[in-house]
Every structure is written in structure tokens, then in C-alpha cells.
Amino acid sequence: MMSEQESTCTKSSVSIQNIEKTPKADVSLRSCRNYLSTRLSTLLSIPASKGKNGIKTFNLKKAIKSMSLHHWNLFWHGFWAWTVDSMDFFCVSISVSDIAKDLNTDVTSITWGITLVLMLRSVGSIIFGYCGDRWGRKWPLCVCYLLFTILEIATGFVKTLNQFLAIRSLFGIAMGGCYGLAAATSLEDAPQVSRGFLSGIFLPGYSLGYVLATAFYRGFETTQFTWKALFWFSAGPPFLLLIWRLSFGELEYFKDLYEAKQLHNQRVKEAIKARELGISTDDNEEDLREITFWSELKETFRAEWPMLIYLILMLSGTNFMSHGSQDLFPTMLKKQAKLSRNALTITNVVVNLGGCFGGIFWGQISEFLGRRLAVILCAICGGAFLYPTFFKHSEAYIIPCGFLLQFAVMGAWGIIPIHLTELTSKSSLRTMISGTAYQLGNLASSASSTIESKIGSRFPLKESGDDAYDYGKVMCIFMGCVFGYLIIVLFLGPERFHTSIKTDFMLEEEDVDSNYELDRVLSPVPRSHFEGKIRVIHKE
Known part of the structure; x- marks a missing residue:
């Protein structure tokens, strides 16, 4: 945190340091040609070869030892927030057949509840992301928890399909705000050396949420209220998280960010006032601009709009990958494989x-191979287990092959949090930008289960009953296309491996651990001692 002396501007020091404006995104033909020519070389520029002796070693002990109790508290809170978010979402997927039966409708109609949640999550990410970047990570996340609690209870009381869809739509908005805030809580205050390790643990909370939804569904399946009791029970964990979050304060990262903005804006006002009093300054009009949400948003879009488009394309693929392999999987096992x-x-x-294991494993592997190459390898490995998982309808095949398929699918997702954080490192609106990109990817993939269910209904299995369809064939072909798409997108995409997540007007991290080129950076908050600071830039 900044000292009181540093945060005080004297009247004689009203000049704002000239800041080199962030360059506009260059999408000229020459620039694009140069960029594409480096895709293979940068993909194969493996970070493991950048160590002092020609090979980099990942020091897990150092990553763990660098974490204080405060850091662990933040990380596990964000982890469980994401896990509970996932569990509440999968309560529908795991009980879709029972819900359809009680509401006197078909499975495809209930899957619209899944689709609506995914579609409206982008709305929630914008609303809660804006609040999180403007007022802090704490209170918007608390509101998410409160909404989860209320809406999960309400879901158990629905009587018609329309009521069910309406409640799930509102749940989608609340759920959309959770990811960005949970990821920020887990990773932003963590030491640089620990973030790759933590990222590999964070995203598997999504799979753990599925496991919990499955286990609790089995516990309530034979009760009087079956799926309704599951939703009433699932209102408890977010309420406990609300109490937990109220017990500690705002993130240090956001405090530093807010203080840096305030200091910059104070000095801008003093420089403008000096001009009005006739005191000459060396500042141009570009320097005399206060930092506001809208100015930051405009600057982010001006300089980073190609990156934002890429993030949506990448996250659409990863969301199609997870939802395409998971949402109808329980239905396939029940209706087609006829498992007890x-x-x-x-x-x-x-x-x-x-x-869960895949996310942890591949999250650490990405520290050796880089983010892009590790995700591509996950897609290749996942493709190898599609056929036995979806065409061999016996436990002897489904359990081990399904385990390895999800080991690859969620392995790729274990890399995404840190990859996404690094790709959005230049913006102080990280919660809104990363959360919205993630949820827009969800929006693009929102019809996954409905598409699979609709196409699957064209392949009835008469010998298995009137409501049995060949979902396995559809899911296998669908996932093969998704894996191919993801490989292409990641191959063509950028990477900012181990870049600092601090913005230019904040104190740069002192625990940067990287062997990439170090460039001197000037801060929009002028201070003499800061000019010696450095940050890591991965040159593409």
C-alpha cells in the first residue's frame, strides 16, 4: 500500500508526467501477416526450456510456501464460490428427467432451463462485473450469494414449466456474476509464483460441483420431494458462503487499484487548477484526463478489441467442450445405457x-509447456476417448474412458483462469472483461444440450423404450467438432505467459518470476521511485 507521504500532492508539484498512450490495436495486413507467421514458433517456444540450465523446474514447494493464511483464505473462498455455483447449475442437469415428469413436459423443454441460464449469464457478468470493478469484489459477490439462496428455494416450489424457466432465467443472471468475482477473489491477491498452481485447482471446482450435485441428488432421490428437496438443500451452501465473505474485507489488489486511480485524478485536478491560475505546466490535453470507468472501458476497447474477440471465440469453444460432454451425460447413462x-x-x-484431477494436473503442466500448447494437447487427448465413452454402453468402458475424457476436458479448463487473467492483464476492468468474455462464450454454447437433445430425438432406440434416443452418437460427433475447433483457435491465438496482472498506474509486483524480456514501464501515477520498476511482457 502507498504511504501517506506518497499520496499527498504538493502545490508546487502539479505537473502530470507525460504518459505514452497505449497504442491502438494494429490490424493492418502487414501486422496480421507477421502475427500469423509466429504462431507455430511461439507455440513451440516451450517455457520449460527457458531456465538457467536450459530447462525450467516448477517449484511446487515455493508456490505453496509463498501463500500466506490470508491468501489461502481468499483462494478457498473463491474456489468454493465457483464450486457452489456449479453445483446449483448441475442440479437441473442431474434431475432433468424427474423435473420433466413432475411438470408434465418433455426433456427438451426442461433443457431450455439450462439454455436460458447460459444465455443470461452474460447479462449478469456485465452487471456484477461493472459493480465489482467500480465498488470492489466483496459486496457484489455477497449479492450473488443472496440471490442464489432465494432462487434455489423458489425453484423447488414451481408448479409449471413457465415458472421453472422464469426462475432459472433469474438464476442465470446471478450465476453470471459469480465467475469473475470468484476468480478475482482467488487469484488477484495471490503471489505471482503461485498463480499457475492455484489456477489448476480453481477450475476443477466446476467438476466438484457436478460431483456434489450427483451425490446429493442420490440422497434425495428416494425422498418424498425428490428433486425439489435437492434445490431446497442447495440454498444452504451459498448462505454459508455469504456469512464467510462478510467476515473479511476487500482485496488488497482492488484497494491499490482504487488508491492509484484516486491519486492520479487528484493530481489531474491540481494540474488543471494550476492552469486556471495561470501557472504553466508541461502537460498536454491527453495527460489531463481523469481515470473513470468509461474512459477505461473506451481505452480497453480501443487497444484490445482484437483480444476481446479472440477471448469470446476461445471461451465459446471451451464452453461447448464442457457443456457438450456433461449436460446430457446423465440422461444418456439413464435412458440409453440403462444404468441402475x-x-x-x-x-x-x-x-x-x-x-478434478485433470484440472490440477494440466494446470501445472501449462507452467512447463505454456498455456496454448497445453490446451491443444488436452483437446487431442480428449478426442481419443470419445468413441469408447459414448458408443460402448457398459460400465467397464464408460467409467475409465469417461474419467479420462473429463480429465482432458477439465484439464483444459484448469488452464483457462490463469490464461484469461494473463490475456486481460492490461485492463483494470479485468473482472468485467474476463467475466463477460467467459459468459459470452457461455451464451454461444448455451444451446449445447438443446441441440444434442433435439438431434438425438431423430435417432430413437425403439428397443430401449419410447423415450430413449441415441444421445451417445450425437454427443460423440458434436464433441469431435468442438475439439477440432478448439485446436485451430488456440493455435492461432496469443499468449502472455507470466505477464504481470498490474495495470500501468499501479505499483508493479515485486515477486515476478519469469525469464522473458523485461521492459521498463512508466506509471500514470508519477513517482520517482516507481520508474525503476519493471513488468514482464511476453513478446508475440
Whole structure:
């Protein structure tokens, strides 16, 4: 944190340091040609070869030891926020057949509840992301928890399909705000050396949420209220998280960010006042601009709009990958593979534990291979297990192959939080930008389950009953296309490996651990000692 002496401007020091304006995004033909020519070389520029002895070693002990109790508290809170978010979402996926039966409708109609949640999450990410970047991460996240609690209880009382869809639509808005705030809570205050390790643990909370939804569904399945009791029970965890979040304060990262903005704006006002009094300054009009939300948003779009488009394309692929392999998976096991209740529970739990282990494993592998190459390898490995998972309808094939499929799918997702944080490192609106990009990817993939269900209904399995369809064939082909798309997008995409997440007008991190080129950076908050600071820039 800044000292009181540093945050005080004297009247004799009213000049604002000339700041080199962030260059506008260059999308000229020459620039694009140069960029594309480096895709293969940068993909194969493996970080593991950048160490002092020609190979980099990942020091897990250092990553863990660098974390204080405060850091662990923040990380585990964000982790459980994301896990509970996932569990509440999968409560519908795991009980879709029972909900359809009670509401006197078909499975496809209920899957619209999943689709609506995914579609409206982008609305929530904009609303809560704006609040999080303007007023802090704490209170918007608390509002998310409160909405989760209310809406999960309300879901258990619906009587018609329209009521169900309306409640799930509101839930989608609340859910959309959770990811960006949870990721920020887990990673922003963490030491640089620990973030890759933490990223690999954070996203598997999504798979853990699936496991919890499956386990609790099995517990309530034979009760009087079945799926309704599941939703009433799922209102408890977010309420506990609300109490937990109220017990500690705002993130230090946001405090520093807010203080840096205030200091800059104070000095701008003093420089303008000096001009009005006839005191000459060396500042041009560009220097005399206060930092506001809208100015930051405009600057981000001006300089980073190609990156934002890429993020949506990348996250659309990763969301199609997860939802395409998970949302209708329980229905396929129940209707097509005809697994018993116990076998269905065991299979769902084991398969999604594969996702938990995969995220941790591949998150650490990305520290050696880089983010892009690691995600591409996940897509290739996942493709190898599509056929046995979706065409061999016996536990002997589905459990081990499904485990390895989700090991790859959620392995890719284990890399995404840190990759996304690094790609949005130049913007102080990271919560809104990353959260909205993630949710727009969700929006693009929102019809995954409905598409699979609709196409699957064209392949009825008469021998298995009137409501049995060949979902396995559809899911296998669908996932093959998704993996191919993801490989292409990641190959063509950028990477900012181990870049600092601090903005130019904040104190740069002192625990940067990277062997990439170090460039001197000037801060919009002028201070003499800051000019010696450095940050890491991965030259593409």
C-alpha cells in the first residue's frame, strides 16, 4: 500500500508526467501477416526450456510456501464460490428427467432451463462485473450469494414449466456474476509464483460441483420431494458462503487499484487548477484526463478489441467442450445405457473426479509447456476417448474412458483462469472483461444440450423404450467438432505467459518470476521511485 507521504500532492508539484498512450490495436495486413507467421514458433517456444540450465523446474514447494493464511483464505473462498455455483447449475442437469415428469413436459423443454441460464449469464457478468470493478469484489459477490439462496428455494416450489424457466432465467443472471468475482477473489491477491498452481485447482471446482450435485441428488432421490428437496438443500451452501465473505474485507489488489486511480485524478485536478491560475505546466490535453470507468472501458476497447474477440471465440469453444460432454451425460447413462441408480451415481462421480484431477494436473503442466500448447494437447487427448465413452454402453468402458475424457476436458479448463487473467492483464476492468468474455462464450454454447437433445430425438432406440434416443452418437460427433475447433483457435491465438496482472498506474509486483524480456514501464501515477520498476511482457 502507498504511504501517506506518497499520496499527498504538493502545490508546487502539479505537473502530470507525460504518459505514452497505449497504442491502438494494429490490424493492418502487414501486422496480421507477421502475427500469423509466429504462431507455430511461439507455440513451440516451450517455457520449460527457458531456465538457467536450459530447462525450467516448477517449484511446487515455493508456490505453496509463498501463500500466506490470508491468501489461502481468499483462494478457498473463491474456489468454493465457483464450486457452489456449479453445483446449483448441475442440479437441473442431474434431475432433468424427474423435473420433466413432475411438470408434465418433455426433456427438451426442461433443457431450455439450462439454455436460458447460459444465455443470461452474460447479462449478469456485465452487471456484477461493472459493480465489482467500480465498488470492489466483496459486496457484489455477497449479492450473488443472496440471490442464489432465494432462487434455489423458489425453484423447488414451481408448479409449471413457465415458472421453472422464469426462475432459472433469474438464476442465470446471478450465476453470471459469480465467475469473475470468484476468480478475482482467488487469484488477484495471490503471489505471482503461485498463480499457475492455484489456477489448476480453481477450475476443477466446476467438476466438484457436478460431483456434489450427483451425490446429493442420490440422497434425495428416494425422498418424498425428490428433486425439489435437492434445490431446497442447495440454498444452504451459498448462505454459508455469504456469512464467510462478510467476515473479511476487500482485496488488497482492488484497494491499490482504487488508491492509484484516486491519486492520479487528484493530481489531474491540481494540474488543471494550476492552469486556471495561470501557472504553466508541461502537460498536454491527453495527460489531463481523469481515470473513470468509461474512459477505461473506451481505452480497453480501443487497444484490445482484437483480444476481446479472440477471448469470446476461445471461451465459446471451451464452453461447448464442457457443456457438450456433461449436460446430457446423465440422461444418456439413464435412458440409453440403462444404468441402475447406484451405477449411475458411481459413474457420474468417478467421471467427474477425472475432471478434478485433470484440472490440477494440466494446470501445472501449462507452467512447463505454456498455456496454448497445453490446451491443444488436452483437446487431442480428449478426442481419443470419445468413441469408447459414448458408443460402448457398459460400465467397464464408460467409467475409465469417461474419467479420462473429463480429465482432458477439465484439464483444459484448469488452464483457462490463469490464461484469461494473463490475456486481460492490461485492463483494470479485468473482472468485467474476463467475466463477460467467459459468459459470452457461455451464451454461444448455451444451446449445447438443446441441440444434442433435439438431434438425438431423430435417432430413437425403439428397443430401449419410447423415450430413449441415441444421445451417445450425437454427443460423440458434436464433441469431435468442438475439439477440432478448439485446436485451430488456440493455435492461432496469443499468449502472455507470466505477464504481470498490474495495470500501468499501479505499483508493479515485486515477486515476478519469469525469464522473458523485461521492459521498463512508466506509471500514470508519477513517482520517482516507481520508474525503476519493471513488468514482464511476453513478446508475440
